[in-house]
Amino acid sequence: xxxxxxxxxxxxxxxxxxxxxxxxxxxxxxxxxxxxxxxxxxxxxxxxxxxxxxxxxxxxxxxxxxxxxxxxxxxxxxxxxxxxxxxxxxxxxxxxxxxxxxxxxxxxxxxxxxxxxxxxxxxxxxxxxxxxxxxxxxxxxxxxxxxxxxxxxxxxxxxxxxxxxxxxxxxxxxxxxxxxxxxxxxxxxxxxx
Amino acid sequence: xxxxxxxxxxxxxxxxxxxxxxxxxxxxxxxxxxxxxxxxxxxxxxxxxxxxxxxxxxxxxxxxxxxxxxxxxxxxxxxxxxxxxxxxxxxxxxxxxxxxxxxxxxxxxxxxxxxxxxxxxxxxxxxxxxxxxxxxxxxxxxxxxxxxxxxxxxxxxxxxxxxxxxxxxxxxxxxxxxxxxxxxxxxxxxxxx
Numbered sequence: 001x002x003x004x005x006x007x008x009x010x011x012x013x014x015x016x017x018x019x020x021x022x023x024x025x026x027x028x029x030x031x032x033x034x035x036x037x038x039x040x041x042x043x044x045x046x047x048x049x050x051x052x053x054x055x056x057x058x059x060x061x062x063x064x065x066x067x068x069x070x071x072x073x074x075x076x077x078x079x080x081x082x083x084x085x086x087x088x089x090x091x092x093x094x095x096x097x098x099x100x101x102x103x104x105x106x107x108x109x110x111x112x113x114x115x116x117x118x119x120x121x122x123x124x125x126x127x128x129x130x131x132x133x134x135x136x137x138x139x140x141x142x143x144x145x146x147x148x149x150x151x152x153x154x155x156x157x158x159x160x161x162x163x164x165x166x167x168x169x170x171x172x173x174x175x176x177x178x179x180x181x182x183x184x185x186x187x188x189x190x191x192x193x
Numbered sequence: 194x195x196x197x198x199x200x201x202x203x204x205x206x207x208x209x210x211x212x213x214x215x216x217x218x219x220x221x222x223x224x225x226x227x228x229x230x231x232x233x234x235x236x237x238x239x240x241x242x243x244x245x246x247x248x249x250x251x252x253x254x255x256x257x258x259x260x261x262x263x264x265x266x267x268x269x270x271x272x273x274x275x276x277x278x279x280x281x282x283x284x285x286x287x288x289x290x291x292x293x294x295x296x297x298x299x300x301x302x303x304x305x306x307x308x309x310x311x312x313x314x315x316x317x318x319x320x321x322x323x324x325x326x327x328x329x330x331x332x333x334x335x336x337x338x339x340x341x342x343x344x345x346x347x348x349x350x351x352x353x354x355x356x357x358x359x360x361x362x363x364x365x366x367x368x369x370x371x372x373x374x375x376x377x378x379x380x381x382x383x384x385x386x
Contacts, residue, residue: 002305002335004297009231009239009331010309010347012263012354013206013367038202038228038359039242040321046204047240047326049232070205073371081378095381104197112195116203126317128233128328133240135321138202142195149361154203156358156365161205163356163367165349166231168342169375172349173368174206174356178266181362185274188288 008167016162016171018069018082019048020100021059021108028093028100028109031056032083034166035131036068044138046120049131055087057132060122065106066136070116073160073173078113080171105139115147115159201360209355209364211262211275212241213293214252214301221286221293221302224249225276227359228324229261237331239313242324248280250325253315258299259329263309266353266366271306273364298332308340308352 015037020030036048046068050057060066071079078096085092093100093109100109106119120136149155156174163172208230213223229241239261243250253259264272271289278285286293286302293302299312313329342348349367356365 002294002303002310002337003341005334005336005341005345005347007237007331008334008346009234009237009311010263010334010336010352011208011210011229011231011239011261011311012309012347012349012352013208013356014230015204015206017204035231036204037207037230038204039240039326040324041202041244042323044200044202045321046202047232051234068204070203073368076372077377077380079378080372080374080376081381084375084378085382090383095383096378097381101195110195116205117195118202118204124319124321126319126328128238128317130235131233133232133328135319135326138200141198141201141203143198143203144195148196148198152198153201153360154198154205156205156361156363159203159205162371163206164374166374167346168349169373170349170370171372171374171377173371175266175366175368177363178355178366179269179273179364181273181357181359181364182277183273183362184270184364185272185277185289187270188274188290189278190283190288 012165013163014166016079016164018079019066021056021066022063023059024062029056029087030082032079034164045135046138047133047135049133051131063107064122065108066120067103067108067110068118069111069114070161071114073162076162076171115144116154117142205358206356207359209272209357211272212259214249214259215256216252217255222249222280223275225272227357238328239331240326240328242326244324256300257315258301259313260296260301260303261311262304262307263354264307266355269355269364308337309347310335
């Protein structure tokens with residue numbers, strides 16, 4: 001039976017992204033964002049929700065730019081650190097041993113060691129209450145060579161992204177392949193013969 | 194080495210959500226959405242990006258409501274079917290053997306068989322080009338009893354959500370637990386002793 005469990009958001013899976021930006025003082029900073037993802041294909045855009053209390057917010061608003069960085073399973077501790085420390089009193093990059101590299105186009109730092117990074121320029125934002133939802137246009141995408149497939153596209157099984165279930169506080173790895181999109185569902189199509 | 198791979202959005206993981214709404218003719222319909230997630234905590238909101246070409250779009254705009262339904266790994270075929278068929282010529286619920294149940298509050302159908310469903314009322318939307326990004330306020334959340342943990346919250350290891358890597362067209366299952374949020378990263382905190 002399906003049960004009314006009140007108003008909550010057990011939306012699984014979420015990514016564990018590190019959104020990075022330069023602060024108003026020019027120093028690189030960032031935060032962990034579970035509430036983010038692609039939101040448009042033409043032009044390619046990513047949305048990220050940033051709590052109003054976060055130090056990185058001011059930097060994003062000032063520079064109108066951020067990067068979205070995907071940690072691998074092996075970088076769970078580094079990613080998690082971006083979620084629990086504050087840039088007000090900590091240089092998170094230095095403390096976690098990560099290298100900030102200035103974006104080629106966007107005025108924001110990308111994380112050199114993480115497998116995938118996307119440079120984004122803010123094109124829209126919405127004030128939703130506790131969070132600001134930023135929409136960034138992707139202006140350049142970076143990936144570590146060892147994570148690419150034979151076509152030069154990041155292979156999820158080499159990226160090995162963290163799979164997050166926010167309210168439960170659990171990070172998982174990527175599981176086994178269970179199917180192909182535009183494939184599994186064909187069995188429900190009417191028989192055209 | 195990190196390589197410039199042009200402009201693309203290899204953002205992993207994405208969820209595989211079925212967003213459902215009543216059509217302008219009152220019939221239940223829906224589509225697969227990989228580009229969706231929570232976007233605000235107070236009030237709890239979810240954003241979903243819907244391509245302008247999709248039949249379900251008109252229904253969401255008219256009713257100002259939708260549901261977000263999370264399929265389990267075992268329902269990959271049903272979920273995938275919502276991504277490959279069109280509601281213009283197919284009753285997807287009936288073809289996939291799923292039961293539409295009217296939301297208690299939102300004027301949209303939820304999928305009875307999927308482990309988690311959230312009723313949403315549209316509070317904002319942005320036209321981003323190819324897609325409309327809807328922000329829906331969560332007005333009620335449903336979960337199947339067998340998916341709840343001892344506190345009554347959906348347990349990701351019982352929900353067993355699909356983990357999607359869009360452009361690669363691959364659905365994965367949930368992998369092993371690799372860490373705890375606000376835990377793993379503590380090792381990078383300065384020693385306070």
